[in-house]
Amino acid sequence: MPETQRMQLVCPAGSLPALKAAVDNGADAVYLGFRDATNARNFPGLNFDEAEIVRAREYAHARGAKVLLALNTYPQPTGWARWTAAVDRAADLELDAVIMADPGLLRYAAKHHPDLRLHLSVQGSATNRHAIAFCHEVFGIRQVVLPRVLSLNQVRAVVESSPVDVEVFGFGSLCIMVEGRCALSSYLTGESPNTCGVCSPAKAVRWEETPAGRQSRLGGVLIDRYREGEAAGYPTLCKGRFEVAGNVFYAMEEPTSLNILDILPALMKIGVAAVKVEGRQRSPAYVGQVTKVMRAAIDACAADPDGYRPSPEWLANLNRHAEGHSHTLGALHRSWQ
């Protein structure tokens, strides 16, 4: 039962220039985070302090775009007061919604700020209708971001039974694990999305030139080795080449991006309320160009769903920005269940 009829385009902003690029190119909503570990893109040089958020809000609201705040890490006892203060600040700043994952923090927000609109973050790991219903009944969430593990049929089933709006990822880095239930990064580095808001953190990355080629390491662990002339990518640990049963290959996932342009009419038809672009760590130029393509695609699809075809120009444009310069539908293409 989606509240909104028109599919919303939700875009990332790691800085004020990125926010402006998203708004100027047609984002319906922009999501951002405080400059600390309270959000899942806690990267050096990114994110907003309070004054910047006020400017971001003024810029976006003046142009009809919403501002959502990601507070989507899992606070531990030492950080609890800082996280609840962040919720309070979000309410004071009159942002349009807060995106959260931690059950205790959601409870706090629901109790102390009943008027604050809550979205369940992808880090909240809600992959089925009962989990979503629980978060709606207990915390009053109004929108849920689905982990990137569901097939199109499963997304349809979730939308049909969901008491709240459903948001899916549309473009950007592809997380292949259930978000919020992955500790691979902390196993290697001590820091994970849940605890610190980072995956495969840059400070744990080391590049080496060896006779065997260029190598990337994370927390001292060899993630990949590149032949001469082979393009080397960021060593996100699930996208490295490893040895299983004597074969060296991308044992978890190739370095590739998620791109849902091919199935946009289907997502619109089943009532997906919002499509999210990943990438608060990306440049303003990236955000602007991806937003522009997604805006054009959503508008074209809404105007003529049957005649909609992704334009080669859009795809070329997106692939230029995609990890590994290629894209995939991820789990969405699966026919099974």
Place this chain on the structure above:
Amino acid sequence: MKLSLGPIQYFWPGQTVREFYAEVADWPVEIVYLGEMVCAKRRQLRLQDWLVIADELEEAGKEVILTSLALMEADSELSHLRRICDNGDFKVEANDMAAVRLINGRPFVAGPHLNTYNAATLALWREFGAVRWVMPLELSAATLAQLQAERPAGLQTEVFVYGHMPLSFSARCFTARAHDLPKDRCEFRCLDYPEGMPLKTQDSEDLFVINGIQMQSGHPVNLLAEVPQMRELGVDVLRLSPRAEGTEAIVRAFDAARHGQPVELASFQNEPWCNGYWHGEAGMKVAAR
């Protein structure tokens, strides 16, 4: 302190599972978690088969808990979950908020995948009927100490102290991928790997273990030496994760440790292992004591 045997994480033939639990009846563990928590396609044993094993273990004096999946997508998985929750006899371990909803206020165990990182979340699970919670794998002793101080009354604490740690779950099956098979035609290859498939780096370091849709730590966590510290922290239950071979020696070593008796050196203690998370470091590390 009680000892628990966590759910079998791997896919073993039904007969192997039955024989395993027939032996468990005589081991010094007080709590046994039964059932499938990794993959819905593993159906060598149906719910009624698990309940037969549960009855036998209860007869042998064990507290039996039925576990549930950490990733549920399909409606068929949810209806199976409902049948587990409505079994009428045994408590359920919830590893997803769907389970908390369907348990509907009855006593339950908040499993390691419910993401309990703070006291507010502990209070929430208690309010919904939790009588025990299992600490997330990546938390440290220092964090646990703080959580113990704020733990609501009536809520026991359980820590995963031995075994390959369940680190992540995915929509894709890595075992099928390693065999170049699509997930929906996996041919149940997990049956060929009673302890999963080792995943190594290109310089031959053990990194992870592939177990279907789950990735585990390449080395088992081993907190045998930390048992006295667990007692000081008021931990109620120590969880041991079943292995294909040698689980009894692991159980007996931890049984001796919790009674303050000398621990005989068993072969598992000579294998590589890790304890980094407990000491506030990367999970794969072996922290100095």
